[in-house]
Amino acid sequence: MKLKLFTAGLLLAMSANAQILYHDASAFPLLGKATDATLTRYERLPDSLEHISRKPLWDLGRNSAGLAVRFRSNSTRIAAKWEVRNSMNMNHMTPTGIKGLDLYCLQDGKWVFAGSGRPQGKVNEATMVRNMAPEEREYLLFLSLYDGVTSLSIGVDSLSVIEQPAVDLPVREKPVVFYGTSILQGGCATRPGMAHTNILERWLNRECINLGFSGNALLDLEIAEVIASVDASMFVLDFVPNATVEQMKERAEKFYSIVRAKHPDTPILFVEDPVFPNSRFDRKLAQEVASKNETIAAIFRSLKKRGEKNIYFLSSKDILGHDGEATVDGIHLTDLGFVRYAEILYPLIKKRIR
Amino acid sequence: MKLKLFTAGLLLAMSANAQILYHDASAFPLLGKATDATLTRYERLPDSLEHISRKPLWDLGRNSAGLAVRFRSNSTRIAAKWEVRNSMNMNHMTPTGIKGLDLYCLQDGKWVFAGSGRPQGKVNEATMVRNMAPEEREYLLFLSLYDGVTSLSIGVDSLSVIEQPAVDLPVREKPVVFYGTSILQGGCATRPGMAHTNILERWLNRECINLGFSGNALLDLEIAEVIASVDASMFVLDFVPNATVEQMKERAEKFYSIVRAKHPDTPILFVEDPVFPNSRFDRKLAQEVASKNETIAAIFRSLKKRGEKNIYFLSSKDILGHDGEATVDGIHLTDLGFVRYAEILYPLIKKRIR
Numbered sequence: 060m061k062l063k064l065f066t067a068g069l070l071l072a073m074s075a076n077a078q079i080l081y082h083d084a085s086a087f088p089l090l091g092k093a094t095d096a097t098l099t100r101y102e103r104l105p106d107s108l109e110h111i112s113r114k115p116l117w118d119l120g121r122n123s124a125g126l127a128v129r130f131r132s133n134s135t136r137i138a139a140k141w142e143v144r145n146s147m148n149m150n151h152m153t154p155t156g157i158k159g160l161d162l163y164c165l166q167d168g169k170w171v172f173a174g175s176g177r178p179q180g181k182v183n184e185a186t187m188v189r190n191m192a193p194e195e196r197e198y199l200l201f202l203s204l205y206d207g208v209t210s211l212s213i214g215v216d217s218l219s220v221i222e223q224p225a226v227d228l229p230v231r232e233k234p235v236v237f238y239g240t241s242i243l244q245g246g247c248a249t250r251p252g253m254a255h256t257n258i259l260e261r262w263l264n265r266e267c268i269n270l271g272f273s274g275n276a277l278l279d280l281e282i283a284e285v286i287a288s289v290d291a292s293m294f295v296l297d298f299v300p301n302a303t304v305e306q307m308k309e310r311a312e313k314f315y316s317i318v319r320a321k322h323p324d325t326p327i328l329f330v331e332d333p334v335f336p337n338s339r340f341d342r343k344l345a346q347e348v349a350s351k352n353e354t355i356a357a358i359f360r361s362l363k364k365r366g367e368k369n370i371y372f373l374s375s376k377d378i379l380g381h382d383g384e385a386t387v388d389g390i391h392l393t394d395l396g397f398v399r400y401a402e403i404l405y406p407l408i409k410k411r412i413r
Numbered sequence: 414m415k416l417k418l419f420t421a422g423l424l425l426a427m428s429a430n431a432q433i434l435y436h437d438a439s440a441f442p443l444l445g446k447a448t449d450a451t452l453t454r455y456e457r458l459p460d461s462l463e464h465i466s467r468k469p470l471w472d473l474g475r476n477s478a479g480l481a482v483r484f485r486s487n488s489t490r491i492a493a494k495w496e497v498r499n500s501m502n503m504n505h506m507t508p509t510g511i512k513g514l515d516l517y518c519l520q521d522g523k524w525v526f527a528g529s530g531r532p533q534g535k536v537n538e539a540t541m542v543r544n545m546a547p548e549e550r551e552y553l554l555f556l557s558l559y560d561g562v563t564s565l566s567i568g569v570d571s572l573s574v575i576e577q578p579a580v581d582l583p584v585r586e587k588p589v590v591f592y593g594t595s596i597l598q599g600g601c602a603t604r605p606g607m608a609h610t611n612i613l614e615r616w617l618n619r620e621c622i623n624l625g626f627s628g629n630a631l632l633d634l635e636i637a638e639v640i641a642s643v644d645a646s647m648f649v650l651d652f653v654p655n656a657t658v659e660q661m662k663e664r665a666e667k668f669y670s671i672v673r674a675k676h677p678d679t680p681i682l683f684v685e686d687p688v689f690p691n692s693r694f695d696r697k698l699a700q701e702v703a704s705k706n707e708t709i710a711a712i713f714r715s716l717k718k719r720g721e722k723n724i725y726f727l728s729s730k731d732i733l734g735h736d737g738e739a740t741v742d743g744i745h746l747t748d749l750g751f752v753r754y755a756e757i758l759y760p761l762i763k764k765r766i767r
Contacts, residue, residue: 150513150531153601154504155741164694172690172737177504188743190697247507247603249741336526340518343544383526384752387509387603389542393748398738 079138079186081212082221084128084200090229090266091125093236093289101126101208103270108281116275116282123202124244125237125256125269130213131197132221136189137162138214139176139200144207146181151387152247154178158206161252162187163261165197165228170261173198175250186214193219197226199261201252204245205273234266235259235408236289238282239297242333243271247391255392258401263409265292276301278310283317292412294318295404297330300390304354311358315370324369326411329359331375333400337389371407378403433492433540435566436575438482438554444583444620445479447590447643455480455562457624462635470629470636477556478598479591479610479623484567485551486575490543491516492568493530493554498561500535505741506601508532512560515606516541517615519551519582524615527552529604540568547573551580553615555606558599559627588620589613589762590643592636593651596687597625601745609746612755617763619646630655632664637671646766648672649758651684654744658708665712669724678723680765683713685729687754691743725761732757 085100096105104112104120112120121144143158153159160176174187193216202208215221237243237256245254252258260267268289270282276298286294296315299307318327331352338345352375359372378400379385385396392400439454450459458466458474466474475498497512507513514530528541547570556562569575591597591610599608606612614621622643624636630652640648650669653661672681685706692699706729713726732754733739739750746754 148502148508150508150533151529151603153507153603153741154502159504171693172740172743173694174691175505175742177742179504188691188694190695192696249505249507249601249603249747253738253747337528337542339525340527340542341544342546384607384748386526387507387748388529388531389526393603393607394738394741395748395752398749 078217079214080217081140081214084211084213087128087130088224090127090129090231090260091268093268093270093285099209101202101211105285111281112279113275116272116279119244119272119275121207122205122244123208124204124254124271125267126202127257127260128200128202128211128213129198129224130221131195131224132215132219133193133195134215134219134221135191135193136186136216137173137198138184138186139211140184140214141176141211142182142209143178143203144209147206149205151391152205153249155250156204156245156248158203159250160185160187160203161201161250163199163201163252165226168228170199172252197224197228201257204248204251204254229260229264229266231266233290233292233413234268235263235293235295235412236268236270236286236291237295237297238270238276238286240271240276240301241273242300242392243269243276243297244273245271246273247387247393248397249394253394253397255397255401255404258397259404259408262401262405263412265412274301278302278306278314280310280314280317283314287318287321291322291325293408294325294327295330296327299330299332299351299355304350307351307354307358311355312362315362319367326369326371328371328373328407329355330373331355333375333378335390336379336383336386339383373403373407432571433568434571435494435568438565438567441482441484442578444481444483444585444614445622447622447624447639453563455556455565459639465635466633467629470626470633473598473626473629475561476559476598477562478558478608478625479621480556481611481614482554482556482565482567483552483578484554484575485549485578486569486573487547487549488569488573488575489545489547490540490570491527491552492538492540493565494538494568495530495565496536496563497532497557498563501560503559505745506559507603509604510558510599510602512557513604514539514541514557515555515604517553517555517606519580522582524553526606551578551582555611558602558605558608583614583618583620585620587644587646587767588622589617589647589649589766590622590624590640590645591649591651592624592630592640594625594630594655595627596654596746597623597630597651598627599625600627601741601747602751603748607748607751609751609755609758612751613758613762616755616759617766619766628655632656632660632668634664634668634671637668641672641675645676645679647762648679648681649684650681653684653686653705653709658704661705661708661712665709666716669716673721680723680725682725682727682761683709684727685709687729687732689744690733690737690740693737727757727761
């Protein structure tokens, strides 16, 4: 018995570095927020909208899509403990995308996938990467796309350090702001880092702000105010899959004008409805997409005609590629779809941001 | 009240075509089986192995990975009712991939995604595509990857027909047989059609047989007998992510010889362990991959040296691309990874099959 205890003590001493110590992530910079005036840290809409925005929109604002924590560590492994608000499930998206985490590491100025945090439910713990050489590294940890992280701690070896980032990447001045639908919110990436706004944040090395609201990009004007509150390098307005023809006719110009009023020279990109694979056979959906795209094109032409500058229009024709394979359900993008979409958006944004 | 009943009757008469009639899929050809001597229709291993194979391997043989039903219909929509054996969930794969369905339609000789069947649980019903022009079309319906379909009915408009295929595509003579791991079984495609063996079945327009067994591609010799029982155009042996160095040294040549004995001239492709994104930082995993790949390369060289013909070796270096983004967890492929893997395999198989 004594020998057993002794052995146990020895093993403990030898593996002192094998202990994980958890550090509250609130000590580290958080990217992806339009405003800091939120009820809790890991949500997206200002607290002032709690009783103003429609309930489904407000609730979606509490999803942590596009948020990411930046830190530095020399630990041989990176773990996390996190809790989520709803722990919901969807049959066309992985729990890892819905309520998991996703860790990237900076290598030669580029963000490289290091490991994902696979969730168990409402309360979660996962080691995202292990067995690394004990070197100082810069990390970017993307949060859950379709649930709200309510608490987050980052675990590192007890004998290692976790510190503030030493490198100012992604650049935080003049972020790119995206407004949109379930697709924009990251439906249905397999892990948080594969939402296209997160891919673009890495490729551009510029902070991106995700204002995607599943099923609820209905041109609510208070969201235009939130968008306008950001000193952005570019605005991407990607609401067509949700907004009806009537809503667009009624509110798209007003929505645009609220943003433009505060940012007279900032590029604003309008995006058409993608050519959804489902619309290849579904004539009703094809008709709906065509009629929405005619509407947004007409609105864009009218803005041009009245002399609006720095506005751009992305035709949907190449967004998803041409093989019909970029979605899980004919509508929502997979990682394949998001990479294709990011490849289309990247040059359009890259050349227009300062 | 009378008027209401009358109106209801009129609407019913007008929408006679809106009724769905379900037809048992057992009337239609089933692709992807190495043998018809199975306990039930939608499983992969011969009943003779029930008490011979290791239990986990046998159970995985009852998953319907790679199976697909062929039919023809002029219905304006295609629906399905299906039941699955286990209704399990995994946190890194969508329920649609695990236990859903995936419908493709033949257009100008090519298989095009038409819609996925999103599951509710053990008993499922879904309309995969709707609002189509009422034209005769050829369909290929891929079954659940990580569960076993136990019953399946296909729903079409009551006034339409569902018939035997009129076109012999994919070609069923001389299928391609794949043996492998969780990845080969389709982990973690978002929908069944995105497992790479199913992608290749469409691209090659040749039946592909998926003998992927999650965590259990351990070179069990009775599986070599199953593989050898198929009059194949090519065999792809992709077991390295599961088999240990010891298992490979002990059994890989024997496994190969069982297949070769019955097929003296058929091409056999050995595949290395992919360069998993996780191995970029995880030194232990990197070491393991390197040591397994040295082992399989040595085995291949030894086969070559003893004069074996028609054997090929696929280096892993390009399988997943080079951006680290092709997986959900550093190991298992997403749709992005499966398309990349299929793009690497396609020319290698295409030029060697008759």
